[in-house]
Amino acid sequence: MTSPSPVVPRAVRPSRRNVLVLAAGGAVGALTALAGRPDTAVAVDVDADELTVTPATSTATINAWLARRDPTTGVRRLRGTAVLTAPLVVLGGTVLDATGASVTGPARDNVLRNAAATPAVTTTATVSAGSTTVTTARGVFTAAMVGRRVQVLGAGPRGGRVAAPGSMYGRITAVRSSTTVTLSVPATTSLTGATTYVFPPNDAGITITGGTWTNRGKNALSQRTTSHGMLLRRVSGVTLSGFTVRSDGARQVGGQYAVSLGDVTDVRATDLTFVRTASDGIHFQGPAARITLQRITGDHTGDDLVAFTTVDGQSKDGSLLGDCEGDISDVVVEGVDGTACHTHLKLTSGTGAAGVQRRLQRFTASGISGTATGGSPVNVVDYAGPTWFSGTIADVTATKDNSPMVNCNAVTLGTVVVRDVTWPAASPAPVRGIVRFAGRTATSLTVDGVTNRSVRPTSDGGSVAAVTVAVKTIGSLTVSRVACPVLAPSFDSVxxxxxxxxxxxxxxxxxxxxxxxGNVFSMPAAAARYRVRSATFTRISRSTGSVWAATADGTRTTTDLVVDGMTGGRAVALLRSPARVVVRNAKQSSAAKAAVRLDSANASPVRVTTSAFTRASPLVSRTARQSVSASSTTVGVDAALLAPRNGDVVRNTGSRWPSGLVRWDAAARRWVRTTAPTSPAPEPTPKPTPTPTPTRPGTPSPTPTSRPVGPTPAPTPTSAPVPTGTPTPTATPVPTGTPSPSVGAPTG
Structure with a gap:
């Protein structure tokens, strides 16, 4: 057999630096053996701007060419088809244009990685839990290494899965001797003889554009960083654009993340496509900051199309994916479209070094479309310990049957804004809400614009809900522009x-x-012992149902409840806890029962005042001898039900006291006729807390709000913080409506 023809670059310039590079073995050797051609030396001009390759071109040839980048522009143009036996390695300052090229990675390694991803020194070290000191078995450190990164395997976070500990990963802050340094983070676990890597200086300025890249880094569930397609670590200034990444193996065993970035800053990734990847498409690990993603497309990704994890490697015992960890901040994601992807956007943080809570914050994402197969298209979940998340999610049309479109299920939610989410007509209604919040605490939750267009019932027969809430303590919850313009069987707003x-x-x-x-604010049997200090409802329009609908008893916390601007509906409030109710500018033309109904002995005391409120049926009703007072001239009430205050004026419909307008005379302890044309003004309410304005997509610092629409709402009452002690025992709730859908475990 004859030897293969040498690879001739398209732009060969005369140079004394022409070198002879020997083709490597492995996959290329197998290919040439099948062709009956032995590996041969290939002459390559490493100064050429462009290199055209064939499957027989050795990896060493391509890497030698990459290493001789132009000192001014760094541009390298790769063309043709490459089959690698080892990863391509790009240095800081490289601009690699692989437009039209096809690159297949080695069987069990990365397709490409940057120089700083490979350790400069490998040794062993001793560390102690809680200490930032690392002592190596041999002298490897110099004073010039301050600022360099060190990784001690297995000595880091283990918040999610004890059998898959992350690495102690940090920056050298001081060199105390050739064997001892101080890192920026402490060890989580004490170890002796732990494998330790000292990395070279961080890379700066890496650009990769174009091409189709195939990851063959099969992991057989070993979860090693060598199973990623592109591995980028310790880089500032990364630009990725216009390429496609595939996997040639099965889901979860045919390789890990298609593109994996960690310890990176100033990243811009645009127009990337991920096709049948074994795991995630593009995945970020902390520490990371100042990231922009635009127009990310996926087709049948094995896991998340886009993922951010401050602490990784907690999905399987023995995982080695937790090679670095830290906070992630200042992220903008615009345009994620997935077809049959497991999820579109996964966001997690977790517990970092020595139990420090890592944060994912100043995050905005918009334009999430397509279909998901494994869980909610947008999933904020706990992973490697509790997640702490603050950010904005907007413009979501992606669906997963029976799952929320946006699922924020994390222990700690900071300031979270969800805006413009639409459930399409063709999809079965979600069981757990279109937008779902769950966790322990939330500072501020804002939902602005949720539309349900489906007339199909939920699979469990419950009411479709725009927003479901399972967060134990919430500072403020603001919901605006919720709509169900179709004849759905049942629809609750919150x-x-x-x-x-x-x-x-x-x-x-x-x-x-x-x-x-359906109702505006629903508290079914599952919501027992709720407590709401202040509730304001403005500009409400419903064909049926109530504004406040409780079928479970709350605590003895009194709610300052204001309804200002309401049309339609069957009632104003179904109460099972104490309340001070103010109704103004309301009209109910078809209501048949009382506007405010005290449905439990726990709903006491209750105070109702109205102005500009019209309806034919009674103002209040009660099921027992609950204490209720009222002041209303336009809606009738049986005055015998009331425990009045001096000066209260009501339109009496009962037989015990004079009919028509009557006023309570406390001195005489009786209702007397009055000609007062209007009722006394409602009791003054406290000055409202200003509502912030939500950040539009693309702004890195989201702020909670509801968008103003129509007339300015009336002031809303505020009150003291929610008590944290043990609630006062309440009466046993008597369910009167359709049970709520149960809250299931997070998906995806």
Missing amino acids: QLVTSDVGITTLRVSDDSSAARA
Whole structure:
């Protein structure tokens, strides 16, 4: 057999630096053996801007060419088809244009990695839990290494899975001797003889554009960083654009993340496509900051299309994916479109070195579309310990049947804004809400714009909910522009789906529904012992249902409840806890029962005042001898039900006291006729807390709000924080409506 023809670059310039590079073995050797051609030396001009390759071109040839980048522009143009036996290695300052090229990686290693991803020194070290000191078995450190990164395997975070500890990973802050340094983070675990890597200086400025890249880094569930397609670590200034990454193996065993970035800053990734990848498409690990992703497309990804994890490697015992960890901040994601991807966007943080809570913050994502197979298209979940998340999610149309479109299920939610989410007509209604919040605490939750267009019932027969809430303590919950313009069987705007939820301030505005049943704010049997300090509902329009609908008893916390601007509906409030209710600018033309109903002995005391409120049926009703007072001239009430205050004026419909307008005379302890044309003004309410404005997509610092629509709402009452002690025992709740959908485990 004859030897293969040498590879001739398209742009060969005369140079004394022409070198002879021997082709490597492995996959290329197998290919040439099948062709009956032995590996041969290939002459390559390493100064050429462009290199055209064939499957027979050795990896060493390509890497030698990459290493001789132009000192001014760094541009290297790769063309043709390459089959690698080892990863391509790019240095800081490299601009690699692989437009039109096809690159297949080695069987059990990365397709490409940067120089700083490979350790400069490998040794062993001793570390102690809680200490930042690393002592190596041999002298490897010099004073010039301050600022360099060190990784001690297995000595780092183990918040999610004890049998898959992450690495102690940090920056050298001081060199105390050739064997001892101080890192920027402490060890989580004490170890002796732990494998330790000292990395070279960080790379700066790496650009990769174009090409189709195939990852063959099969991991057989070993979860090693060598199973990633592109591995980029310790880089500032990364630009990725216009390429496609595939995997040639099965889901979860045919390689790990298609593109994996960790300890990176100033990253811009645009127009990337991931096709049948074994695991995630593009995945970020902390520490990371100042990241922009635009137009990311996926087709049948084995796991998340886009993922951010401050602490990784907690999905399987023995995992070695937790090679670095730290906070992630200042992220903008614009345009993620996935077809049958496991999820579109996964966000997690976790517990870092020595139990420090890592944070994912100042995050915005918009334009999430397509279909998911494994869980909610947008999933904020706990992973390697509790997640702490703060950010904005907007413009979501991606669906997963029976799952929320946006699922924020994390122990700690900071300031979270979800905006413009639409459930399509063709999809079965979600069981757990279109937007779902679950966790332990939330500073501020804002939902602005949720639309349900499906008339299909949920699979469990429960009410479709725009927003479901299972967070135990919430500072403020603001929901605006919720709509159900179709004849859905049942639709709740906000539904509590777990017990003991405490909300300091609740605001709902610009809410409308044409559904056959459902309520604005629903507290079904599962929501027992809720406590809401202040609730304001503005500009409400419903074909049926109530603004406040409780079928479970709350605590003895009194709610300052204001309904300002309401049309339609069957009632104003179904109460099972104490309340001070103010109704103004409301009209209910078809209501048949009382506007405010005290449905439990726990709903006491209750105070109702109204102005500009019209309806034919009674103002209040009660099921026992609950204490209720009222002041209303336009909606009738049986005055015998009331425990009045001096000066209260009501339109009496009962037989015990004079009919028509009557006023309570406390001195005489009786109702007397009055000609007062209007009722006394409602009791003054405290000055409202200003509502912040939500950040538009693309702004790195989201702020909670509801978007103002229509007339300015009236002031809303505020009150003291939610109590944290043991609630006062309450009466046993008597369910009167359809049970709420249960809250399941997080998916994906």
